[in-house]
Amino acid sequence: MKKRVVHYINNFFAGVGGEDMAHIPPEKREGVVGPGMALQPALGDEAEIVSTLVCGDNYMGEKTDEALDQLIAWIKEEKPDLVIAGPAFNAGRYGYACGSLVKKVQEELGIPAFTAMYDENPGVDTFRKDAYILKVADSAAGMRSAIPLMAKFAKKILNGEEILGPDEEGYFERGIRVNYFHEKRGSERAVEMLLQVMAGKDPVTEYPLPKIDRVDPVPPVKDMAHTKVALVTSGGIVPTDNPDHIESSSASKYGVYSIEGMEQMSKDLFTSIHGGYDRQYVLENPNLVVPLDAMRELEKEGVIGELADYYIATTGTGTSTDNAKRFGEDFVNKLKEDSVGAVILTST
Amino acid sequence: MVKEIERAGIPVVHIATVTPISLTIGANRIVPGVGIPHPLGNPKLSEENEFKLRKSMVLKALDALQTPIEEQTIFS
Numbered sequence: 104m105k106k107r108v109v110h111y112i113n114n115f116f117a118g119v120g121g122e123d124m125a126h127i128p129p130e131k132r133e134g135v136v137g138p139g140m141a142l143q144p145a146l147g148d149e150a151e152i153v154s155t156l157v158c159g160d161n162y163m164g165e166k167t168d169e170a171l172d173q174l175i176a177w178i179k180e181e182k183p184d185l186v187i188a189g190p191a192f193n194a195g196r197y198g199y200a201c202g203s204l205v206k207k208v209q210e211e212l213g214i215p216a217f218t219a220m221y222d223e224n225p226g227v228d229t230f231r232k233d234a235y236i237l238k239v240a241d242s243a244a245g246m247r248s249a250i251p252l253m254a255k256f257a258k259k260i261l262n263g264e265e266i267l268g269p270d271e272e273g274y275f276e277r278g279i280r281v282n283y284f285h286e287k288r289g290s291e292r293a294v295e296m297l298l299q300v301m302a303g304k305d306p307v308t309e310y311p312l313p314k315i316d317r318v319d320p321v322p323p324v325k326d327m328a329h330t331k332v333a334l335v336t337s338g339g340i341v342p343t344d345n346p347d348h349i350e351s352s353s354a355s356k357y358g359v360y361s362i363e364g365m366e367q368m369s370k371d372l373f374t375s376i377h378g379g380y381d382r383q384y385v386l387e388n389p390n391l392v393v394p395l396d397a398m399r400e401l402e403k404e405g406v407i408g409e410l411a412d413y414y415i416a417t418t419g420t421g422t423s424t425d426n427a428k429r430f431g432e433d434f435v436n437k438l439k440e441d442s443v444g445a446v447i448l449t450s451t
Numbered sequence: 452m453v454k455e456i457e458r459a460g461i462p463v464v465h466i467a468t469v470t471p472i473s474l475t476i477g478a479n480r481i482v483p484g485v486g487i488p489h490p491l492g493n494p495k496l497s498e499e500n501e502f503k504l505r506k507s508m509v510l511k512a513l514d515a516l517q518t519p520i521e522e523q524t525i526f527s
Contacts, residue, residue, distance in 0.1 A: 125487070165468060320480070320521065324462050338490070392490060401513070431452035432455050435456055438459070445461065446456050448466070451468075
């Protein structure tokens with residue numbers, strides 16, 4: 104009997120519009136849709152994608168429980184042998200959606216499930232311990248190489264084969280240790296490793312330390328009424344002519360823009376160039392992302408000391424964490440020079 | 452960016468709708484946004500109520516900035 108597979112994708116990959124349709128609730132379609140059309144032949148005759156579940160990333164992000172409950176109910180009906188989500192590449196909300204679903208499928212239904220993402224997708228760190236996440240490229244251009252990888256992994260699971268370590272299978276390390284007998288005992292390996300280090304080589308560690316970059320919370324603001332507050336956003340709000348040519352995704356730069364003397368973010372002066380959300384509301388009212396109108400009123404009321412006469416902006420979607428870190432390291436110097444004592448950072 | 456601001460010693464609050472992503476990237480003070488395309492307001496409301504909502508959210512963010520915390524905290 105053919106094994107049954109349910110595939111989850113977002114509205115974009117289902118061909119249901121772009122960001123303007125990211126609000127759509129879950130839907131269930133018979134058979135293959137979008138990437139499933141390539142995945143099905145790669146799976147061969149042993150498995151069949153019986154249905155494809157689709158949901159808008161915004162709906163999933165905003166009404167996660169409702170969306171997951173509906174999806175889980177449908178998956179339960181289908182009685183699949185495996186659930187595959189994505190690939191989500193470097194799309195953060197999609198990665199979060201895929202990760203949330205595969206986690207819940209395993210926990211609530213006990214059905215194997217996996218997804219696939221790019222290294223820097225925030226979904227990787229959130230869900231790598233909960234599920235297999237295969238390593239794929241950062242954009243849909245990598246679909247061609249992602250499909251065989253996913254199909255191969257799917258077949259292994261469906262055939263009940265042993266899933267080997269992250270390097271062998273190409274998934275993100277899950278922090279799981281499996282005992283096995285090595286041909287050489289530990290003391291021998293340790294001495295070999297030591298000799299390699301002494302020879303100036305770089306041996307591969309057997310126990311990589313986790314790279315967790317956390318910053319301890321700083322003490323709170325003591326006297327807000329005398330503090331200068333600055334606004335920063337990753338929501339892509341820039342002057343209408345986008346003077347710094349900030350990219351609509353995968354930003355390589357940020358901008359500092361004057362709001363001196365302005366009571367609110369005027370839609371005639373500011374726009375959004377962000378390619379990762381439906382901009383219709385923000386184009387009408389940029390204060391939805393850069394809350395200048397509210398800040399000005401609180402400034403007048405004396406709740407804050409003053410508002411910095413500029414805001415800082417970049418586009419968050421697809422932007423590498425290395426770039427984001429570099430932007431931050433760079434603009435904090437300006438914030439410090441200008442005696443900014445608190446920052447509100449808004450993200451879309 | 453949030454982490455670099457905090458690392459420089461400046462208190463920072465992150466207003467974001469998908470709070471799990473905010474937690475993953477390491478923000479310490481987090482205020483949930485209203486919606487992904489409109490974190491600070493609800494376009495379905497009247498202009499007046501919409502502004503009131505935004506102001507209340509900014510006030511919540513300012514409160515978060517004035518609250519001592521030991522670990523990552525979502526102020527919802």
